[in-house]
Amino acid sequence: MNASPAPINLFEFEALAKERLPKSEYDYIAGGATDEISVERNRRAYESWALRPRVLRDVSALDLSTTVLGTKVNVPVLIAPCGGHKKAHPEGEVATYRAAAARGTIMAVSANSNSSFEELANAATGHLWLQLYPFRDRGLTKSWLDRAKGAGYDAICVTLDSQWPPKRERNIRNNYRRIRGVNYSKPGAEAVHAPRPAGSEGGSDPAATWKDLEWIKSQTALPVVAKGIMTGEDVDLCAEIGADAVIVSNHGGRHLDNTLATVEVLAEAVAAAKGKLEVLLDGGIRRGADVVKALALGAKAVFIGRPLFWGLAVDGEQGVVRVLDILREEIEITMAKCGRPTIGSIDATVLVKAPRL
Amino acid sequence: MNASPAPINLFEFEALAKERLPKSEYDYIAGGATDEISVERNRRAYESWALRPRVLRDVSALDLSTTVLGTKVNVPVLIAPCGGHKKAHPEGEVATYRAAAARGTIMAVSANSNSSFEELANAATGHLWLQLYPFRDRGLTKSWLDRAKGAGYDAICVTLDSQWPPKRERNIRNNYRRIRGVNYSKPGAEAVHAPRPAGSEGGSDPAATWKDLEWIKSQTALPVVAKGIMTGEDVDLCAEIGADAVIVSNHGGRHLDNTLATVEVLAEAVAAAKGKLEVLLDGGIRRGADVVKALALGAKAVFIGRPLFWGLAVDGEQGVVRVLDILREEIEITMAKCGRPTIGSIDATVLVKAPRL
């Protein structure tokens, strides 16, 4: 690290990362679809709930641990599946995973990671999920499911909001070219699996339907997590085909603009889940208070995406550790001040709607 | 085109057009009545609805075509009747019409067009509507109805919100003088047909009543579209006199300020229409998502006005084509991400009110 003072919150991490990253990389990370209304809304929506402080409830022994799909995590903050961590630090996903493992949380590895699934599995002793799409080629999907199982991954995360390419205007202006990840089976595989129109990211099949997710579920013994759900109707359908969890996500505002914030649709998703599957969330988490709010609204845990890149850009593995530690400290304060010594004690009474003033 | 990068969205088209047009022309196009509150509101109101993404619904074959008054269009975006396209490009309405025809949509030709109705009808093979006012002189109205029929126009669009001249302060400050169009039957006709006070645009009769619209309907075999409707009551009255469609419009905020946005009154208009007439909309359409929102609220299609001038100013016919193509691409993304492969599948469940944060 240089002589800048160490960042004391995630916003300062972002500012420092912005200084250090090439503009086009920073923009790729920061940007979203079209007008970036959803990017902003994901963040600001947390302010529409206020915390209700409680006193005299013995908060001397806080316990931030919980479980996600049966795996114990030390903090209810997981690493979202984001492609290409090497754009922020030469050690890429390896650094991120070591940080996650060091802090006792789960990392979801992107289909477009810069390290192979297997290389990552060997980098630390922690918990990994593999993220993929419903590819056009079921053979590719099946081979990835098998690779995940073989490499000891804990779950399969299927990203469902990428069946059509987004319009990210910062990238168009920067003429940004993403390097495809190393996990595809053969050179040019991405061309085969590209959605219509060609050349877009992700390789997700635009023709995929719920049958495809059902088929994925049938092809693996690992739990299946459906990512990119924003409606109660789709939570219902996930439950119907036997998914184990959903991630309420609008892809950080990077695919479709003009959605509600994820935290705004969380209650609808939790109600639809009826306890049949776990509900997770990503989008806009920057403060410990955001985490507590999401948990109070029914999320089992949350993910961070952009902040992991900021941590990497600032200080590699140690930067990601610090990002996680800052969130932990802020979650502790929030839990203590609201009289909630355990994750299980965080319920809806922690919150009240905060009218816009 | 010069060396500026090609605009990638309609806002960039506007910025580039603003550079290229004389200030008074840009202001004439951009401006609205008095404080321009309605101009701004037309735009911002779209943000008060959020889109609800849906997944796994086979969006591999999107179909954006629909029909408007029985005419098939390839995209639910029509060209609004705006006077004087030559202020933005020497080819004027001819360029616009060629673009509309090339992209399979309808152009409504303004009473104040710079090319005559007949010249335009010969410029391309597409679909044209003729816009007029309830003139004081029914003979003039009748002659135009006959000219429209003779020239192969598909419909008559009667603008109803211009019975009294507006106060457009940019034009007053710029001492802006509009050139009257070429369609009037004799030199000085506009003086005859000017509303009170004299000299205002449009030539609409301030004494006109519903009887006049009923008379117009009786004088033509073409469908009659009532433009400038902002209340359920007036939709009712349109239905009563047998109009075939209404355009929910506040004239782009150019006639009466302090109205709601058109998209805000759309649901009221659709409810009042009870399926008896088609409901169209103009006002503030700048993104494909806006189009999908209007359709979800019950519009059969929408119109663009100011953006056609931006397209013309930037690159003539090709500029208008590009404007339409950008909207098409954005509509496609929105439909795909919301799991709506056809225009018919866009319904109210696509939307949810987005509280102001």
Add this chain to the structure above:
Amino acid sequence: MNASPAPINLFEFEALAKERLPKSEYDYIAGGATDEISVERNRRAYESWALRPRVLRDVSALDLSTTVLGTKVNVPVLIAPCGGHKKAHPEGEVATYRAAAARGTIMAVSANSNSSFEELANAATGHLWLQLYPFRDRGLTKSWLDRAKGAGYDAICVTLDSQWPPKRERNIRNNYRRIRGVNYSKPGAEAVHAPRPAGSEGGSDPAATWKDLEWIKSQTALPVVAKGIMTGEDVDLCAEIGADAVIVSNHGGRHLDNTLATVEVLAEAVAAAKGKLEVLLDGGIRRGADVVKALALGAKAVFIGRPLFWGLAVDGEQGVVRVLDILREEIEITMAKCGRPTIGSIDATVLVKAPRL
């Protein structure tokens, strides 16, 4: 006038007046109590209602005349009782009254006018009201009531919101000293009638109660207008003691800050009036649309205060005429576009609440 372009709306009148007036005089006119929240709110509240355009209703012959306490006015905009017009123009109230008379409206003359009631009555042939306070000295009050009657005034306007001096911070900072008006019976009268603490404006008795207003009503044959009413309860009490009209007013935000806008409490006042007395309004009127909104909510007419000073500062009598003419033109547009040819046809259906976007 100098070479500045003639102002085309009241905001431009204000800007020009600000250039021409000494800062302390401009500030005295523009300023309000403490944080000036009510000054701003008076203005912005109009935006919380939208107009509902209507079409095809024969607006060829607009009639803006109405009656106020039986007096016919040509436009529903009256001149509020504001002290010291000479601060804006050497002709002071005489110029204002001539403008009001020329345009067929009523002028309410302030207790603190720079011309005596009698001098004004001789300056033109129009309609005048006399404004006073419930003075400590009933003899003074009685003598003014008699003077008003003798000079041919049409009504007595009793200002009720000034029983305690306000805190106007601009004036404190500017060390502003108001010149007491010429109407008081003897030098130093203002000291006798000053409220507690001494030296404040107005001379209103802080101990006054409804009995005092009842007494005033009993002492004059002229109609009595209660000014400064902001609640339904006080409208009730006005009706009980037989007042003929109320002016819903927060004194332009100049006495108590943190109130609602006058237009926001208008409906409450109108409901309480139950038709027993006329309801008038001042506060924030800057556009013709504001006037129409107030009328739609039940006001019989409205007053302008600050704009008369801007008119005076810009061009004396002709400036005030122009201010009134601008409002008339804007009222005409609004009436025509909403399909309301007469003042009587302006009702609640002209409006709809406009949600903040």
Add this chain to the structure above:
Amino acid sequence: MNASPAPINLFEFEALAKERLPKSEYDYIAGGATDEISVERNRRAYESWALRPRVLRDVSALDLSTTVLGTKVNVPVLIAPCGGHKKAHPEGEVATYRAAAARGTIMAVSANSNSSFEELANAATGHLWLQLYPFRDRGLTKSWLDRAKGAGYDAICVTLDSQWPPKRERNIRNNYRRIRGVNYSKPGAEAVHAPRPAGSEGGSDPAATWKDLEWIKSQTALPVVAKGIMTGEDVDLCAEIGADAVIVSNHGGRHLDNTLATVEVLAEAVAAAKGKLEVLLDGGIRRGADVVKALALGAKAVFIGRPLFWGLAVDGEQGVVRVLDILREEIEITMAKCGRPTIGSIDATVLVKAPRL
């Protein structure tokens, strides 16, 4: 004082204090937890209620006196317990207390005062409360209760919102080090009583429960005031253990961010109190109107915190006197203009919700 004009409101006091104080001290006083959302909200929330002016109610003899826990105060504004007044003026708490006594109000003395409780008690003839925490060491607590009684204090104020250290980012950036107060029994006592993690302010026991507050109540004959209450549930619990009053407080936004404003939860607290205990409030009081609003919502009196430091920084004892006098003058105006001559006449009808415009 220097040549700056004397501040005429509390905002000007703040601006002048900011000029005079070292940045780190100003920041310590001004700052709050994390994003300082609650600091800002405490202030802005007052604007969400409007005052309802009333007229003709005899306001010639205003009486601002009331009682708090049986003690008569001349004005319903008390001095909040804030540590270390010497950071703003060399005379510290002594100056503040003299000002409070001069103006007939109560001063709550912080556990972290720069003058000992006993020294303060001798500095003037007024009313003092002693503030403490539920310390880990009940012996320390007991000794302070006895000292308070011995020194003639009127009440015990137990701060309950400080069981966990806050995150105040200004202080972190400024590397701010607070000097521990003089009241602790032995050098290093603060280490013994520090919460987890060590080194934080306050010495409050994170393991404390309602039993501890009940025990405090049992150990003193003085009234016990619970400070830092933000929910109806905790008011209930305070009533249950026999507390005499609560202070609705979020510690000026200095402990947990993202809460509602104190004035927003006041009604909930008052409802829960059911008249069994007095409800007081601190947070964001800057204008007399704020005081009247809080009283109208059911507070018996309010506290000022930051403004006392501004008063001290500007002019020591006389600065605090002036701060209190400004508030008194503004309360008088508000009471007079709302027709409320006594504190007891201020009820809920003074207020109406002010929709955000």
